[in-house]
Amino acid sequence: MAVSEASSGRATAVRAVRNSVFPGVFLAVAAHPKMPLAVVELAGRGVTAAAAGTRWVLEVGKPSLDGSALAGRLMDLGELEDRLVDLWQAFGSGEVGPAAFGSRLAEIVAAMEEWAS
Numbered sequence: 001m002a003v004s005e006a007s008s009g010r011a012t013a014v015r016a017v018r019n020s021v022f023p024g025v026f027l028a029v030a031a032h033p034k035m036p037l038a039v040v041e042l043a044g045r046g047v048t049a050a051a052a053g054t055r056w057v058l059e060v061g062k063p064s065l066d067g068s069a070l071a072g073r074l075m076d077l078g079e080l081e082d083r084l085v086d087l088w089q090a091f092g093s094g095e096v097g098p099a100a101f102g103s104r105l106a107e108i109v110a111a112m113e114e115w116a117s
Contacts, residue, residue, distance in 0.1 A: 023047055042102065042109050049113045052117075056116045
């Protein structure tokens, strides 16, 4: 980001919106050396769904929903984020094996894709 962009309010606002847990976890999943390619693909879909969700909030949610309705939708998204983080931590600790991880990740990604549509 250029210095002039960093000093503008718009660039700062965009950067703040992109400061999300979703991309970090999905990128960590994709970078894991023993992750099956099908799960790497799911992680890519997750990054795309997270970006689509951010666009939806900015382009649809904020302009068209009242504060309460938007807050409800964002709380639903927050629950998906919590599920993703819990799943990744459970995988890292060995509580969840690769097969269960992949199927549970698929459920989370599908829910994110639906949320943003």
